Amino acid sequence: MDPGASELPAALAWDAMAADFEAFHARFAALFARSEPREQAIKYVRSLMGPAARRNGWQLAEAIGDRTPDRVQRLLYSADWNADAARDLLLDFTIEQFGDPQGIGVLDETGFLKKGTKSVGVQRQYSGTAGKIENCQIGVFLSYTSPRGHVILDRRLYLPEAWCSDPARRQDAHVAKDVAFQ
Structure with a gap:
């Protein structure tokens, strides 16, 4: 995705971005000790970038394909991962991709x-x-x-x-x- 883009890409462009998105998510995979929250995290982040008009638990669960928001809520409230470590990894990514004098x-x-x-x-x-x-x-x-x-x-x-x-x-x-x- 173009770092200067102001809008999300059209739905057809998601397939073209799949490899970049997977590489981005792979930076954060080690934050999750278990595969279930790691897989839920990639679906969650992808749904945040999707067309859902509202981004609450129910709408995101629907976009992900879950019947209820339970998995989304469990990821955000009880999955074992470190938000500060995620922030630090994001900072590294930001410097690499967006850093500028x-x-x-x-x-x-x-x-x-x-x-x-x-x-x-x-x-x-x-x-x-x-x-x-x-x-x-x-x-x-x-x-x-x-x-x-x-x-x-x-x-x-x-x-x-x-x-x-x-x-x-x-x-x-x-x-x-x-x-x-x-």
């Missing part, structure tokens, strides 16, 4: 509107996505952009001070003890 790092936030109160970090707070104070989570993203393309490298969920100072709420939401307000 004109490249810069970009730090940006986005809001995820929520209806409930149980999702980690959710509270009434300003969201640029909504353009006002809403019940939401805030994600902070680090990306790299150059004349050769744009890649999201890392992510963190912002944890508001009210969440950090509420041990019961943190425990209920499985927030690690070492996560601090910043």
Whole structure:
């Protein structure tokens, strides 16, 4: 795929990209000790690049060919793999494929509107996505952009001070003890 492309390729172009996609995925294969999550990961990433209008568990499972989102959810929530190691491998790939003296790092936030109160970090707070104070989570993203393309490298969920100072709420939401307000 052309690193400078701004849109996903047409469906017929996927076959032409198959070898490149397999080589890209092979960089990450060692992150998975078992073959099942490794195979699910390749289907998941492929489905993210597909035509699904929404990318939630049900729509991605349908695109993958799974009857329910259970396998997608298991990959994301309980498969044994290291997100930080994946980020480091992605950084190596990014330098090789997109590195350029004109490249810069970009730090940006986005809001995820929520209806409930149980999702980690959710509270009434300003969201640029909504353009006002809403019940939401805030994600902070680090990306790299150059004349050769744009890649999201890392992510963190912002944890508001009210969440950090509420041990019961943190425990209920499985927030690690070492996560601090910043």
